[in-house]
Amino acid sequence: MPLSQPERDWVAPVARGPVDAAVTLPGSKSMTNRALVLAATASGSSRIGRPLASRDTRLMAHALRALGADVLEVEAAGPEAEAVGAAEEVRGWLVDPGERLRGPAEIDVGLAGTVMRFLPPVAALADGDVAIDGDPYARRRPMGPILDALRALGAEIDDGGRGALPFTVRGRGGLRGGTVTLDASASSQLISGLLLSAPRFEQGLEVRHEGPPVPSAPHLAMTVAMLREAGATVDDSEPDVWRVAPGGLKGRDWDIEPDLSNAAQFLGAALVTGGRVTVGGWPAETTQPGDALRDLLAEMGAEVDLGPDGLTVRGGSGFRGLTADLRDVGELTPVLAALAALADGPSRLTGIAHLRGHETDRLAALVAEINGLGGDARELPDGLEIRPRPLRGGVFHTYDDHRMVMAGAVLGLAVPDVRVENVGTVGKTLPDFTERWSAMLTTAG
Template identity: 50%
Template sequence: MTGDRYSHDRAPAAPDHWRAPRATGPLRASITVPGSKSLTNRELILAALADGPSRLTAPLHSDDSVRMIEALRALGVGVDPEPGIGRFGDDLVVSPIWPLRGSSVVDCGQAGTVMRFIAGLAGFAQGEVTLTAHESALHRPMGTMIKALRDVGVDIDDGGHWSLPFVVRGHGHVRGGEVVVDASASSQFVSGLLLAAPRFDVGLHLIHRGERLPSVPHIDMTIESLAHRGVHVERPAAGEWVVPAGPVRAKDVAIEPDLSNAAPFLAAAMIAGGSVGVTGWPAHSTQPGHQLSEILTLMGARAVRRGGALTVTGGPAIAGVDLDLSAVGELTPTLVALAAFADSESTFYGIGHIRGHETDRIAALVGNLRALGGEAHELEDGIRIVPRPLHGGIWPAHHDHRLATTGALIGLVVDGVEVDDIGTTAKTMPEFPELWAEMLAGSDDAAHAEPEHDLAS
């Protein structure tokens, strides 16, 4: 696909802005992305609760994972780097202690997994643990987690405001039992409770009652990670989980590449033309990004898994779609960028929960597209995109890594798109600008030895 009709000359980027580079022709690249943030932070939590040391191979090293590591260290857990073989940093060896250490302060930064998962662990500390966050993240929903933890016996002082910052008065153990939550705002409430549950005195019987349960693959990821460490979660009914009290087995774990962070690179082939492959693509994964092959095929691409890589090739046009993204809401920003260049309008729904991420992603995407001449509409539970010719301009990141990468995608074929804070991609992928340049430079390293499997069939 060419971008001529979307071009618009602009002045040089402001000194503190990142001018998105344009593609000069069809792409031909093979990219390796860092480890999964979701898996890294879950495995760090489980390793901290385990019955011995664990090693995480090829973990993510980013702002979010650093916040998790610092949080665990503040609670007395040993997290030590050791040389690994990956290009993105050291492996991590986690040495648990029990009970956890109190009299500590945990700064969650902007990391939802840290604030929800560490809150579940803080009751195991001996003494007070104060949880706080970056001022841009203090709005993120925490009331459900606070109430649930109180229901299982955790002593929390939140000053009556049901949000960060708050103090957990740890007593070295948590009673557990039955608790009912409304996790409509975030599946992380469920995952945070499930991860801590094996260490509760009597385990956990967790019931979700609410209008929706977003990001179910992330809950499946949590359950699978627990199973790998010998904790088998029963699911007697939809939205109901039973976790027995018992040990969490120490285990060495290899972290998969972050498939959602791969989304902008794969989508680039559809916007700029050509093919982009992402190496290390697992045959099976609970990551939401694993559904990209199916979604991108629906939107007009060809997706092929060969030699352990997923390669996406752009088609003659991008197809408008009508999709329920409730299970894969984190892919919305990338798919909105594709929809802006489609041959018909698109509607994405089931994503009201993404209003509570680093920013209100629906409002931010609509506002950013309109500022570049696009047409987009907020829906109660989604977003509608009507393709229009775009021009250059400022693309605010709103402290949101996925908004920043969306601006980079649009800038492939729209001249003069300036992302005001590309550095926010460090939240989950510090190497993004480097990898984006690598993709645009093109590489022809894809393996050809194994038979290909067309994932569209």
């Protein structure tokens, strides 16, 4: 169990009554980082409107700048452009890919799955050596399949035989491409990373998945849709096969949707408190996995309405447990598990064995922390079984995982003295989370 760090613990506020709040969320991390890669490998400049400015997206921007792209931030407070790293709130990023990608470069991927899986193919297109490393736990995340795939497509990579970070991509200014087969059952990012750079491969790309089902299918649909918007020709008509024709991408304007996965804890607060929460700007159609919250929360007993003001969730006097296959929406698991621990009946969440390889082993972490507060959770081969029990306060460890912070906050709505360890790790995707959370709770009464 990780060590408690009291000086950084955040006492999750208890709701004093039903919340009645309207919440605005920053842009989607998944869409922002895809747009950054597509912009940096296109011809011509691009504008990324309403992006997420967080640790994960800044790591991506810094990495692309190290490879020669010019990434500028336009602050919300004014039109002037400033280098990446200025304000947390931005209204747009301007990306000029420059004449060519180049090294040598050293890239820090932090603990960001999108950066560690999307950047190696980009680095293979650069001219020069690109050294890639990240946070200590990042060295345990699955990387072997994408490194082996890149080698099969013509890349030279020195990883010391580890199939993991750190490694060096010895870029030669281009990549042959062609056909490759890999097992992407650990993460859809292994395929998305290859697809995003594939238009720049000399022969394009045909990638075939062989193995258990690929998780997070909506994220693959997002990758394909954004590639097409950038001008790529993509054929995904055959199951588990993706083909991208060679050809240049065009610079364009990207308007980033709100991050729907980051809505989970706010909408969940309506269930826990028997209140009402509206998340503004919810798209009528989207490839984001977070859109599944509409059906999942309804199954738990919420009243869900998508209207012109956004998505509104209303809770009642209690809510049901949930039985669901979350293979496509695994990132929602921590918040849904927290809700399950507070529900009126048992829950069974399956299809999520791949979460053992995320920022932490999320299944083991959720069981340890829910049970540490007096709950009754156990691991299944591919998921979690949770039976509600009266909970008590205590330290809720987060394992440097932003989604664990959000789960702890949800539990704290109903359980006094839940102390969330290292709340700052939420900066990975939502830097001002605690301020937004507190603002929502000022509406409770």
